[in-house]
Amino acid sequence: MTTFNKNFSDDEYRRRIAKTRTAMDAAGLEAIVVCDPSNMSWLTGYDGWSFYVYQGVVLTQSGDPVWWGRAMDAVGAGRTVFMDGADHIRGYDDTYVQNPEKHPMSDLAGLLTELGLSKARIGVELDNYYYSAKAHMTLSDELPEARFADATGLVNWQRAVKSPTEIEYMRRAARIVEVMHERVLELAEPGLRKNDLIAEIYATAIRGAEGHWGDYPAIVPMAPSGLDATAPHLTWDDRPMQAGEATFFEIAGAHRRYQCPQSRTLFLGDVPQKYRDAESAVLDAIDAGLEQAKPGNQAQDIANAFNATLNKAGFEKDSRCGYAIGISYPPDWGERTISFRRGDTTVLEPGMTFHFMPALWLDDGGLEITEPILITEASHECLCNTPRELWVKR
Amino acid sequence: MTTFNKNFSDDEYRRRIAKTRTAMDAAGLEAIVVCDPSNMSWLTGYDGWSFYVYQGVVLTQSGDPVWWGRAMDAVGAGRTVFMDGADHIRGYDDTYVQNPEKHPMSDLAGLLTELGLSKARIGVELDNYYYSAKAHMTLSDELPEARFADATGLVNWQRAVKSPTEIEYMRRAARIVEVMHERVLELAEPGLRKNDLIAEIYATAIRGAEGHWGDYPAIVPMAPSGLDATAPHLTWDDRPMQAGEATFFEIAGAHRRYQCPQSRTLFLGDVPQKYRDAESAVLDAIDAGLEQAKPGNQAQDIANAFNATLNKAGFEKDSRCGYAIGISYPPDWGERTISFRRGDTTVLEPGMTFHFMPALWLDDGGLEITEPILITEASHECLCNTPRELWVKR
Numbered sequence: 043m044t045t046f047n048k049n050f051s052d053d054e055y056r057r058r059i060a061k062t063r064t065a066m067d068a069a070g071l072e073a074i075v076v077c078d079p080s081n082m083s084w085l086t087g088y089d090g091w092s093f094y095v096y097q098g099v100v101l102t103q104s105g106d107p108v109w110w111g112r113a114m115d116a117v118g119a120g121r122t123v124f125m126d127g128a129d130h131i132r133g134y135d136d137t138y139v140q141n142p143e144k145h146p147m148s149d150l151a152g153l154l155t156e157l158g159l160s161k162a163r164i165g166v167e168l169d170n171y172y173y174s175a176k177a178h179m180t181l182s183d184e185l186p187e188a189r190f191a192d193a194t195g196l197v198n199w200q201r202a203v204k205s206p207t208e209i210e211y212m213r214r215a216a217r218i219v220e221v222m223h224e225r226v227l228e229l230a231e232p233g234l235r236k237n238d239l240i241a242e243i244y245a246t247a248i249r250g251a252e253g254h255w256g257d258y259p260a261i262v263p264m265a266p267s268g269l270d271a272t273a274p275h276l277t278w279d280d281r282p283m284q285a286g287e288a289t290f291f292e293i294a295g296a297h298r299r300y301q302c303p304q305s306r307t308l309f310l311g312d313v314p315q316k317y318r319d320a321e322s323a324v325l326d327a328i329d330a331g332l333e334q335a336k337p338g339n340q341a342q343d344i345a346n347a348f349n350a351t352l353n354k355a356g357f358e359k360d361s362r363c364g365y366a367i368g369i370s371y372p373p374d375w376g377e378r379t380i381s382f383r384r385g386d387t388t389v390l391e392p393g394m395t396f397h398f399m400p401a402l403w404l405d406d407g408g409l410e411i412t413e414p415i416l417i418t419e420a421s422h423e424c425l426c427n428t429p430r431e432l433w434v435k436r
Numbered sequence: 437m438t439t440f441n442k443n444f445s446d447d448e449y450r451r452r453i454a455k456t457r458t459a460m461d462a463a464g465l466e467a468i469v470v471c472d473p474s475n476m477s478w479l480t481g482y483d484g485w486s487f488y489v490y491q492g493v494v495l496t497q498s499g500d501p502v503w504w505g506r507a508m509d510a511v512g513a514g515r516t517v518f519m520d521g522a523d524h525i526r527g528y529d530d531t532y533v534q535n536p537e538k539h540p541m542s543d544l545a546g547l548l549t550e551l552g553l554s555k556a557r558i559g560v561e562l563d564n565y566y567y568s569a570k571a572h573m574t575l576s577d578e579l580p581e582a583r584f585a586d587a588t589g590l591v592n593w594q595r596a597v598k599s600p601t602e603i604e605y606m607r608r609a610a611r612i613v614e615v616m617h618e619r620v621l622e623l624a625e626p627g628l629r630k631n632d633l634i635a636e637i638y639a640t641a642i643r644g645a646e647g648h649w650g651d652y653p654a655i656v657p658m659a660p661s662g663l664d665a666t667a668p669h670l671t672w673d674d675r676p677m678q679a680g681e682a683t684f685f686e687i688a689g690a691h692r693r694y695q696c697p698q699s700r701t702l703f704l705g706d707v708p709q710k711y712r713d714a715e716s717a718v719l720d721a722i723d724a725g726l727e728q729a730k731p732g733n734q735a736q737d738i739a740n741a742f743n744a745t746l747n748k749a750g751f752e753k754d755s756r757c758g759y760a761i762g763i764s765y766p767p768d769w770g771e772r773t774i775s776f777r778r779g780d781t782t783v784l785e786p787g788m789t790f791h792f793m794p795a796l797w798l799d800d801g802g803l804e805i806t807e808p809i810l811i812t813e814a815s816h817e818c819l820c821n822t823p824r825e826l827w828v829k830r
Binding site for chain 2: 385
């Protein structure tokens with residue numbers, strides 16, 4: 043039997059597990075149950091679009107982690123996780139799937155009991171898409187003697203500093219988002235149906251770049267024009283691009299689940315002065331923010347420098363201007379840990395990666411010029427070489 | 437200000453709301469808070485990739501529903517929902533976003549109090565991706581006098597029978613998945629990198645068909661080959677297609693968020709007899725299942741007929757063989773209500789739509805030949821005309 047190409051060495055998984063165990067120990071946890079697909083993948087290598095049913099990874103203070111999920115997905119686990127042996131892959135039967143009569147967490151309770159954890163202090167990700175209110179109620183009802191603690195973000199925080207291999211994958215994703223933007227510039231013109239443009243952007247993402255294949259971005263390409271671009275998260279339809287409108291392209295390249303988002307804005311036709319003013323303000327504010335992007339500084343230093351410069355130019359942004367990035371699954375390409383905003387005192391370290399995302403939504407359109415960055419020993423590095431400016435096609 | 441193209445008439449939204457209120461009344465609920473993006477969209481028209489942060493729709497027994505979400509997304513709500521007026525769109529400030537110090541559900545509690553619901557009996561979707569354990573804990577802590585009840589699936593069940601416009605959108609999605617399969621047959625050959633094929637499938641999906649634009653499918657195209665196809669949910673990489681291998685294509689067309697999934701399997705080279713045997717068993721079993729697909733029968737009748745025929749031919753399938761489909765957002769394109777499996781006694785009605793999904797995963801590959809269907813007054817209709825057989829290219 044051929045083995046699936048693993049993305050990382052067993053050693054790397056074991057280092058991640060050791061790091062996570064230290065954090066578990068500090069939190070007084072004998073075990074964690076991780077349902078976030080990004081955390082599952084980071085700890086074990088598991089990769090599949092099966093997160094629409096309940097699944098998780100159980101990690102204790104000894105031995106290899108146990109993958110738990112739907113029986114049909116245990117096969118995919120066998121082809122992707124680093125652990126050997128059926129003991130570390132456990133499937134539940136299909137009658138548990140989307141059936142109001144029984145809940146998969148009852149099956150997980152059985153597994154935790156079998157692992158000797160029915161009275162343990164167990165960390166669960168209370169604030170995660172893939173651990174619902176009902177999941178937690180069921181699991182706690184079934185294990186009345188266990189003590190549950192909130193372990194939201196516990197694994198996510200271990201992911202903040204990337205390994206050399208992870209950085210290599212993010213660089214490949216950076217090459218991919220660069221060619222996606224090049225394709226936008228090549229094709230966009232008045233009259234082009236937006237969905238036809240998105241089709242090309244998506245195809246470019248998946249073909250990849252420099253011989254490295256593209257994985258699916260954790261968020262679909264977003265490219266609203268005109269008034270739709272006053273809102274950040276509208277997806278496309280078939281209305282054609284028009285002269286006199288700005289369109290922002292909030293898109294990401296992805297490689298082996300590592301995400302590199304980057305946004306640019308394209309104006310078709312003659313640019314009104316207010317867009318030039320906004321561009322100039324944002325570019326200055328990005329420079330000011332980037333100057334603070336170095337080890338030892340705090341996450342909020344970047345936001346504060348960015349906002350001070352932006353405000354001086356007469357613009358305001360009341361949302362965070364960046365967040366940690368890395369491995370991710372839908373619905374979010376961020377790591378949900380560090381944010382660039384006032385009050386986030388996380389100290390920056392070499393190997394951390396962020397999407398510096400200083401988007402402005404104006405009253406008649408949007409301006410997004412953003413940079414994925416890596417904190418280096420000396421200061422930082424922009425992962426992409428995409429020209430940093432408001433793009434214009436006449 | 438131009439208004440966003442709405443997908444349905446206001447009347448249709450009001451009919452949906454009236455239907456939902458009847459169900460709320462039967463369940464003794466004064467209000468529901470709906471966080472499932474499909475339910476939010478079905479009730480109000482809201483459409484945006486913003487479900488990675490907390491958001492919801494509040495519906496009481498009178499007046500229009502209230503959209504609640506992140507302040508920056510309130511703009512997108514204004515451009516997509518049918519309700520007028522700022523009273524029906526409420527945003528929370530950005531410091532609530534992914535911040536362990538404060539939870540958006542505290543803001544929602546304030547809104548519910550303002551709406552006079554602090555002591556009401558409120559239905560929440562306890563078993564949903566977008567209503568986490570922490571969300572429920574926060575909301576119940578903040579509203580100690582409210583009585584919360586599980587309303588998981590309450591709105592989903594109202595969606596089961598489709599309106600004529602919804603059926604029209606699903607037919608358009610059906611045309612799209614047909615052309616996606618045609619493109620597969622055209623391009624697939626030994627040596628083709630899988631990601632290059634997926635790029636073409638995806639682009640075809642988004643370009644659309646017969647002049648109707650393609651929306652993003654709620655699940656990415658899955659097309660595993662050989663041993664990877666023994667598992668149902670592995671996504672692609674760049675390994676080239678090979679002669680002697682089967683590849684299944686589990687893909688969906690989508691139009692205005694309505695999903696039409698359909699799977700086919702392609703064998704490159706000479707087909708081993710076991711695949712022919714499996715094909716013949718599945719085709720007979722599909723016929724047997726479809727014979728039961730008519731109003732008045734139960735969902736389980738289809739599964740029982742399918743399984744009986746399949747077993748007679750010496751094959752077994754221990755997972756459900758179908759589920760309800762319609763409007764959907766990631767991570768699932770099903771409606772999470774009716775399943776084709778033993779014990780599901782739901783009575784079929786005209787206007788219901790399903791993915792009859794009798795996939796077989798064998799020890800050395802997979803065989804998926806599936807049909808999206810519509811229950812009609814007389815019996816049923818297959819939504820797609822894709823040739824129903826194991827495809828072979830030599």
